[in-house]
Amino acid sequence: MIKTQRLAAATVGRVLGGASLTAVLQDLWHNHADLTEQQRGAIQDLSYGVLRFYGQLHAILGLLLKKPLKNKDIIYLLLVALYQLEYSKAAPHAVVDNAVSASQGAHGSTGLQGLVNAVLRNFLRQHSTLLQESSESEVGRYSHPQWWIDKLRIQYPERYQAVLEASNLRPSMTLRINRRKTTVAEYLERLSQSNMSARLAGEDALELEQPVPVEKLPGFGEGLVSVQDAGAQLAAKLLEVSDNDRVLDACAAPGGKSAHLLELAEVDLTVLDSDNNRLARVTRNFSRLGLKAHRVIHSDASQPAQWWDGNQFDRILADVPCSASGVTRRHPDIKWLRRESDLSQFAAKQREILEALWPMLSRGGKLLYVTCSVFTEENGLQVEEFLRRHADARTLPLSRAEITDGQLLPDSHHDGFFYALVLKV
Incomplete structure (x- = not known):
């Protein structure tokens, strides 16, 4: 357990320093090839868990420390141990003893073993009181940044609490x-x-x-x-493809929605993505499933001059880059890496892609605009502005009861997505 605690703490530290959790774990597996499958699973569970409940755990740690702790390595180790004590089935005495031992290897941790021991044992003694006091702040209660909570409260006044709670659940498979x-x-x-x-x-x-x-x-x-998440599986169905349709998946990687389109009908599919490494995953997925696209292109959807041959499409799937605020069940690091200012940057890129794609759609054709976001700046407001700019665009009703005004909010069975089906009249 000592090694898994140390490596999980290091992982959490790198993520809170600005790195993607997925990328950090990939580096970890590469640099520690000797880890057993059990150790990898434990490190992953601890890292995801701490980031999922970081707001609560950070608030609890603040209550337990008499003064701020400067040693970040020890802070991350304490967060890992607190997560284990609150959410895992590990024996409390083993968690505490191993965390004390793990702290001996931390940089600049001389003399801090007693602090680690005292903090964790005080948590066990004051458990109920600490949980109550940590929930008095909204960040501690919901384990999301305050700006995120405030924005959801404004945009979904009757449902924001359910959205926040669902976003902290372990994702279903x-x-x-x-x-x-x-x-x-x-x-x-x-x-x-x-x-x-x-x-x-x-x-x-x-x-x-x-x-x-x-x-x-x-x-x-x-x-x-x-x-593939159940919410993500709605995309291919909502696009309403038929045999012989010319279809463009404009931001395709890793290819789940592209493959679903090919499974549904005999379409002439062009797959496009700006990330060559992720595009390779699309090809591998197609190979495993026994599917084949007409064209697989490495390019930017917002730069059609680089790749478009001038032939229009009957259907376009525009699963655009976004804040990914609807998929934090699977990617809890997103909550702590995103900034409110990021939303305007994503919205600008989304507008650019929509403007580039619209001339590629034939008259009578349909474009499905998709994000895995819950914020209206990237969703409903984006579509409203697009309709104002284009007199030949009309939104079509979506035949899904669980989608309200295009928004599918996350719950225990699926992630959060936004869908808008736009007809070119």
Whole structure:
């Protein structure tokens, strides 16, 4: 446990210093090839957990410390241990003892072992009082930045608390059935034979009762299923593609929505993305699923002169870059890395992409605007401004009861997304 605590604390420290959690963990696996699968799982769980509840844990630590602690390594180690004491099944005495031992290896930690021991034991003694006092601040109660909480309260006055609470849940594992290779009923039987349980979560979606590594999913390597959030699976259906449609997925990587389009119909699909490494994942996903796009292009959707051949598309999927504020269940680091000023920068890029894509859509064609954001600056307001600029654009109703004014808010079964289907008249 000592090694996992140290490495998890280092991971949290790098993320709070501005790095992506995914990137930090990839570096960690590369630099510590000797870690066992169990150790990797523990480090990942601790890192995600601390960032998921960082607001609460930071508030509790502030209450426990008589004066600010300058040693950041010890701060991150204490946050990891507090998370273990509050949210894990590890024996409290083992967590405390190992954290004290782990602190001995921290830079500049001489003489701080007693502090680590006292802080953690005081947490156990004063547990109920500390939980109550930490929840008196909204950041401590909801574990989101104050600006984020304030914005959601204004935009969703009756639902903001539910959105914040849902965003702190562990994400469910949802599968998309490749209807070209199997059916929901057939795959449910395959799961049952493997002693796995699942519930229907959409037309082609199954939510597993317990998440498992993808290699343990029956038929995964054969392309029977993909892992994709139930909310994300709505995109391909909402675009309403038909056989022989010319379709553009303008910001495609890692390719889940692109693959779903190819599973639904015999479309002439162009896949575009500005990230070449992520685009390689699209090709690998297609290969596993037995699918093929007409063209796979490495370029920027906002710069059509670099790649567009002038032939218009019947359907365009514009899953644009955004704050990712709707997917913090899966990426809790986003809450602490984003700044309110980032929203205007994302909105500017989204406008640029929409303006570039609109001439590529044929008359009578449909464009589906998508974000994984819950903030209206990137969603409803963006679409309203686009409609004002383009007299030949009309939004179409979405046939999904769970979507309100285009917004699908996160809950225990899916992430948060925004959808707007725009017709070119």
